[in-house]
Amino acid sequence: MSSNSIQTDLSGKVAVVTGGSGVIGGAFCRALAESGAKVAVLGRKAENGAPVVKAIEAAGGEAQSFACNVLDRASIEAAREAVLAGFGRVDILVNCAGGVVSPATIPQDQLADLEPGMASFFTVEPEQIHKELDLNLYGTILPTQVFGPALVEAKGCVVNISSMGAYGPLTRIPGYSGAKAAISNFTEWAANYFARSGVRVNAIAPGFFQTTQNHALQFDAEGSPTPRTAKILAGTPMGRFGQVEELTGALLFLVNEQAASFVTGCILPVDGGFHCYLGV
Ligand SMILES: NC(=O)c1ccc[n+]([C@@H]2O[C@H](COP(=O)([O-])OP(=O)(O)OC[C@H]3O[C@@H](n4cnc5c(N)ncnc54)[C@H](O)[C@@H]3O)[C@@H](O)[C@H]2O)c1
Numbered sequence: 001m002s003s004n005s006i007q008t009d010l011s012g013k014v015a016v017v018t019g020g021s022g023v024i025g026g027a028f029c030r031a032l033a034e035s036g037a038k039v040a041v042l043g044r045k046a047e048n049g050a051p052v053v054k055a056i057e058a059a060g061g062e063a064q065s066f067a068c069n070v071l072d073r074a075s076i077e078a079a080r081e082a083v084l085a086g087f088g089r090v091d092i093l094v095n096c097a098g099g100v101v102s103p104a105t106i107p108q109d110q111l112a113d114l115e116p117g118m119a120s121f122f123t124v125e126p127e128q129i130h131k132e133l134d135l136n137l138y139g140t141i142l143p144t145q146v147f148g149p150a151l152v153e154a155k156g157c158v159v160n161i162s163s164m165g166a167y168g169p170l171t172r173i174p175g176y177s178g179a180k181a182a183i184s185n186f187t188e189w190a191a192n193y194f195a196r197s198g199v200r201v202n203a204i205a206p207g208f209f210q211t212t213q214n215h216a217l218q219f220d221a222e223g224s225p226t227p228r229t230a231k232i233l234a235g236t237p238m239g240r241f242g243q244v245e246e247l248t249g250a251l252l253f254l255v256n257e258q259a260a261s262f263v264t265g266c267i268l269p270v271d272g273g274f275h276c277y278l279g280v
Pocket residue numbers: 018019020021022023024025042043044068069070071096097098099100135139161162163164205206207208209210211212213214
């Protein structure tokens with residue numbers, strides 16, 4: 001009996017998840033496997049995906065981990081060849097690698113809050129912002145290019161991961177917000193480009209979840225919520241953080257070729273209402 005929130009039969013399908021060793025990527029891998037897909041768990045090192053593979057196998061599913069740096073075309077091509085050799089096809093690509101690059105984070109919301117000795121927008125190294133744009137935007141475009149032909153052959157689908165930063169910039173993380181806005185835009189572009197080839201391209205825009213990569217922004221060294229956390233919760237009409245498992249229903253809907261057969265270019269927010277609430 002599946003514990004997934006939505007029934008999607010993916011038997012015979014192969015799903016590739018970049019960043020599959022991460023918190024959200026891992027949950028996506030488990031949900032796809034539980035729905036019957038064979039899952040290729042991609043991480044910067046193959047061993048990073050081992051715990052996810054182990055959990056899937058323990059639950060009776062099939063998965064294998066592969067090394068794949070989403071910023072390196074040769075590495076993605078090698079991963080594609082290994083996935084095709086192991087599983088024979090690719091039906092689903094989930095571009096989940098990404099996130100905030102900490103040294104690109106601006107320490108204050110506004111310039112007026114700058115205190116002596118503090119780093120600021122003026123001192124952050126541009127290379128770090130570049131890195132953040134690369135990881136999120138090119139880390140989505142490149143795997144879509146490389147796995148694209150296999151997806152066309154299988155008449156498969158792509159799911160990208162956007163963010164609330166795509167609807168309007170989040171304070172402190174201009175590089176991340178810009179990259180996620182570009183991911184939403186690329187999702188719409190690719191939806192059109194692939195439309196008549198039978199490949200659907202959609203995105204999920206998660207709201208705020210308590211995961212490792214945003215922990216430093218949400219909690220201080222003592223583990224107490226930061227003022228930013230209070231603002232996030234005040235800005236979320238449902239008044240709470242999301243649970244990572246609450247993202248899997250959106251994924252299983254978007255990859256379901258019957259339920260979502262006419263759905264492409266959609267950015268699906270899973271955010272407790274954050275994206276549509278201006279605070280008054
Ligand atoms: N956590 C949240 O609240 C939240 C909100 C909105 C969007 N997201 C997005 O969800 C996705 C997953 O985030 P998460 O919270 O699970 O973070 P995470 O850090 O647990 O997962 C990110 C994964 O990407 C991998 N990665 C980083 N650089 C890579 C590279 N060059 N090549 C291959 N893999 C690489 C990391 O190793 C990690 O496994 C990200 O795109 C993130 O921006 C997260």
